[in-house]
Amino acid sequence: DAGITQSPRHKVTETGTPVTLRCHQTENHRYMYWYRQDPGHGLRLIHYSYGVKDTDKGEVSDGYSVSRSKTEDFLLTLESATSSQTSVYFCAISESAPGTGELFFGEGSRLTVL
Amino acid sequence: GENVEQHPSTLSVQEGDSAVIKCTYSDSASNYFPWYKQELGKGPQLIIDIRSNVGEKKDQRIAVTLNKTAKHFSLHITETQPEDSAVYFCAATSLANQAGTALIFGKGTTLSVSS
Numbered sequence: 378d379a380g381i382t383q384s385p386r387h388k389v390t391e392t393g394t395p396v397t398l399r400c401h402q403t404e405n406h407r408y409m410y411w412y413r414q415d416p417g418h419g420l421r422l423i424h425y426s427y428g429v430k431d432t433d434k435g436e437v438s439d440g441y442s443v444s445r446s447k448t449e450d451f452l453l454t455l456e457s458a459t460s461s462q463t464s465v466y467f468c469a470i471s472e473s474a475p476g477t478g479e480l481f482f483g484e485g486s487r488l489t490v491l
Numbered sequence: 492g493e494n495v496e497q498h499p500s501t502l503s504v505q506e507g508d509s510a511v512i513k514c515t516y517s518d519s520a521s522n523y524f525p526w527y528k529q530e531l532g533k534g535p536q537l538i539i540d541i542r543s544n545v546g547e548k549k550d551q552r553i554a555v556t557l558n559k560t561a562k563h564f565s566l567h568i569t570e571t572q573p574e575d576s577a578v579y580f581c582a583a584t585s586l587a588n589q590a591g592t593a594l595i596f597g598k599g600t601t602l603s604v605s606s
Contacts (some may be wrong), residue, residue: 380564383533417598418578418598419497419596419597419598419599420535420580420596421596422593422594422595425593435593436492442596447499467534467535467604469534475593475594475595476523476584476585476593476594477523477584479525479536479537480525480527480537482535482536482592483534484532484533484534485532485533
């Protein structure tokens with residue numbers, strides 16, 4: 378299995394509070410991604426990174442920000458969580474450029490916003 | 492941007508039968524079409540992929556076919572086994588949305604194989 382660790386794995390929080398999810402990789406892959414998974418919607422890209430300090434928006438980026446200060450860490454922040462952000466969040470990594478090769482996914486972080 | 496439609500949303504088969512999942516895509520520039528399998532409580536894992544210069548690809552009991560003219564591709568699983576039970580996602584490259592080149596996933600198919 379690819380060395381991807383997501384933390385926390387489970388979190389319950391209240392509306393309006395900030396939340397940060399962490400993705401840590403030991404594979405030294407250049408590209409990192411955050412997806413959310415919701416019933417009836419499949420997997421949707423939130424943000425991705427193509428290097429340290431280089432990030433770009435995905436299809437559902439509103440309400441989320443990311444940071445990548447080291448190759449191995451990619452953080453997803455919800456500045457003020459809303460109930461619509463209740464979801465399972467997956468981090469993924471790839472060696473090849475986005476859309477050209479295999480994605481390796483973490484185990485997911487389940488976030489509940491009350 | 493790219494839109495990927497996946498059917499059916501659920502599929503139940505008997506062990507030993509074949510299963511077929513179909514996807515259509517909208518962006519004619521898409522050139523990479525992977526399939527992912529997600530077991531309960533885990534992240535998706537790539538099981539097979541195909542590129543636009545190939546019409547069919549096989550890996551043991553799994554095959555993928557691609558029809559670029561019709562813009563659809565399918566996953567075929569033969570001799571299904573209970574361990575094939577999972578959620579399957581198709582995906583296609585998007586070259587036109589905000590993320591530049593990235594994967595757009597279908598909504599998933601829950602496959603149940605009963606013994």
